[in-house]
Amino acid sequence: MKNKKALLERMPEILLIDDDRELTAMLTEFLAGEGLGAFAVHDGQTGETEALSGKYDLVVLDVMLPRLSGIEVLRRIRRASDVPVLLLTARGDDIDRISGLDLGADDYVPKPCSAGELVARMRAILRRVSSNRDNYPGDPIVAGPLTLMPGKRRAEWHGAVLDLTGTEFSLLEELARNAGHIVGKQQLSLNALGRALTAYDRSIDVHISSIRQKLGPRSDGQPWILGIRGQGYQLACE
Numbered sequence: 464m465k466n467k468k469a470l471l472e473r474m475p476e477i478l479l480i481d482d483d484r485e486l487t488a489m490l491t492e493f494l495a496g497e498g499l500g501a502f503a504v505h506d507g508q509t510g511e512t513e514a515l516s517g518k519y520d521l522v523v524l525d526v527m528l529p530r531l532s533g534i535e536v537l538r539r540i541r542r543a544s545d546v547p548v549l550l551l552t553a554r555g556d557d558i559d560r561i562s563g564l565d566l567g568a569d570d571y572v573p574k575p576c577s578a579g580e581l582v583a584r585m586r587a588i589l590r591r592v593s594s595n596r597d598n599y600p601g602d603p604i605v606a607g608p609l610t611l612m613p614g615k616r617r618a619e620w621h622g623a624v625l626d627l628t629g630t631e632f633s634l635l636e637e638l639a640r641n642a643g644h645i646v647g648k649q650q651l652s653l654n655a656l657g658r659a660l661t662a663y664d665r666s667i668d669v670h671i672s673s674i675r676q677k678l679g680p681r682s683d684g685q686p687w688i689l690g691i692r693g694q695g696y697q698l699a700c701e
Contacts, residue, residue: 507531
């Protein structure tokens with residue numbers, strides 16, 4: 464993984480994987496004006512190779528790609544790398560959106576979208592990645608059988624390493640810091656995703672569902688992360 468402190472001292476590098484050459488050319492120019500470097504590729508196979516090269520701080524990945532679908536590219540990236548991935552989906556296409564989050568995308572933006580909105584989402588992810596370690600470099604967080612080491616971005620469950628995406632770790636960290644208490648979705652979105660929650664945004668729910676599957680049920684069959692209708696989520700302490 465790239466050194467997060469160094470990320471703050473240089474221009475972040477963004478990989479754009481999208482077959483719309485006009486769009487990527489416009490975004491590359493726009494991102495340069497925003498202090499972000501960008502390199503674009505236009506098919507899934509090339510995108511996979513570039514994403515796994517270790518040269519990029521963030522990958523922007525379109526779902527609809529030639530040669531290899533965006534969902535398959537994401538699946539392959541997550542087998543080998545935890546580089547943040549922002550997924551571009553067709554507006555209203557819940558299947559691709561949810562599948563992408565299930566596979567480990569950090570966030571998604573429906574297309575068409577403005578360059579400003581896309582950059583705002585990118586910056587939110589970059590801020591989260593670069594600040595999580597710096598904000599809480601100290602002692603481990605222990606909540607029942609869960610141990611989180613924020614400085615190392617390492618999670619253990621019953622003493623075994625728990626495989627989490629970056630977003631899942633951030634969400635679980637926020638819940639663990641408030642174990643036994645309800646954490647509202649807006650707080651989760653702001654502190655874990657780095658952005659305000661928007662209407663009809665189901666990304667937190669999908670990420671929480673994935674974390675629940677990884678934790679498994681409690682002895683009474685209930686999940687370790689409880690959903691409190693209309694309020695938020697709560698991590699059980701025992």
